[in-house]
Amino acid sequence: SIFHKVERLIHKMNASNLKPFTVLVEGNIGSGKTTFLEHFQQFEDITLLTEPVEEWRNLKGWNLLDLMYKDPAKWAMTFQAYVSMTMLDMHRRPTSTPVKLMERSLYSARYCFVEHMMRQGTLHPAQFAVLDEWFRFIQREIPIEADLIVYLKTTPSVVHERIKRRARSEEQCVPLSYIEELHKLHEDWLVNRTFAECPAPVLMIDADLDLTQITEEYKKSEHQILRRAV
Ligand code: DGT
Numbered sequence: 755s756i757f758h759k760v761e762r763l764i765h766k767m768n769a770s771n772l773k774p775f776t777v778l779v780e781g782n783i784g785s786g787k788t789t790f791l792e793h794f795q796q797f798e799d800i801t802l803l804t805e806p807v808e809e810w811r812n813l814k815g816w817n818l819l820d821l822m823y824k825d826p827a828k829w830a831m832t833f834q835a836y837v838s839m840t841m842l843d844m845h846r847r848p849t850s851t852p853v854k855l856m857e858r859s860l861y862s863a864r865y866c867f868v869e870h871m872m873r874q875g876t877l878h879p880a881q882f883a884v885l886d887e888w889f890r891f892i893q894r895e896i897p898i899e900a901d902l903i904v905y906l907k908t909t910p911s912v913v914h915e916r917i918k919r920r921a922r923s924e925e926q927c928v929p930l931s932y933i934e935e936l937h938k939l940h941e942d943w944l945v946n947r948t949f950a951e952c953p954a955p956v957l958m959i960d961a962d963l964d965l966t967q968i969t970e971e972y973k974k975s976e977h978q979i980l981r982r983a984v
Contacts, residue, residue, distance in 0.1 A: 774801070774854040776899040777979055778954070780862050780944065781906030782936050783928070784913035784920065785961045786968065787857045790906060793972045794855055797980060801849040805857040806840040811924070820924045830871050831881045837863050838888060845898045853979060860898060864889045865950040866939040870932075900954040904975060905944045906961035910934045 779787045791802045810819045813836065822833035841860045864886070872882040892898070910933045917925055917933070942948045944956050957978055959971055 772852070773899055774849045774852055775901050775979075776854045776856065777902045777904055778859045778861070778900050779855060779857050779904045779906065780859070780940065781961055782908050782910070782913050782933060782940060783925070784916040784933075785906040785908045787906060789965070789968070790904065790959075790961075790972060791855055791857055793969065794979070797853075799851050799980070800853040800855055801851045803844045803847065803854065803856045806844070809840055810836065817924070823924045823927070826871070826876045830876045831878075831885070834863065834868055834871070834877075834885055835888075837867070838885070838892075842892060842896070846896070854899075855979070859900070860889065860892065861900075861950075861953060862940070862943075865943045866936055869939055869950075870935055874935075898953075902978065903944065903952070903954050903956045904979075905940070905956050905958045907940075907958050908937070908961045910937045912962050 779790055781787055788804060791804055794800050794802060807819065810833070811817045818829065818833045818836055821829040838860060841858070841863055844856055845860060868877065868882065868885050868889075871877040872879070877885070910930060914928075914930045914933050917928060943950045944952060945958075957975055959975060961968065961971070963971055
């Protein structure tokens, strides 16, 4: 009936005006962020936003991820500029569900990846300054919601093995030392809180377990993520 149609429309409008409970899923390369998101596919109250890696691998035919790994000094700036844009797009994307689950964020791009490239000297200090100003500007001017961070904590050697096994072509020459550095930056940001602002409470999950056991571990976080959905 027309009444039900109007009611449904009003419900939809209300839902789109409400801010969803926003969860950022963070963790080292290969820590299982995608698998974690897939686990929550079964719940209809959750919108899943997986990381736009495919967009990074194909921008008008250009594979920015590959260019960045092959010649970081030349391409890091371009790559990070595009990562920021695609991340901001995800942060801003409206959702009609009460919960929004996002793979990574502008924060890990800045506090882990850009931070590492700056410390390594891969980014020139002037390039770093531009990216950092963009980050500060966005933080100041655009509301970025974050209510909970799920940190998939791993041991560097464990994820290094996984990365080799999954054999994403661009990542074939990723050394263990790089994974260790990224691990330290995640820890400093989310656990030790030494250099960067942490935008939400952190729920830590042991993500070293292999696929057959990890579901149990994931289930432990369902309560915290879904209680906002009712
Ligand atoms: P998962 O599901 O935990 O295995 O996650 P991955 O490994 O598919 O996703 P992620 O974000 O850890 O790594 C994506 C690739 O992009 C990886 O080769 C690292 C590279 N990368 C370089 N700079 C950035 C950045 O600023 N942000 C992100 N997310 N990735 C970056």
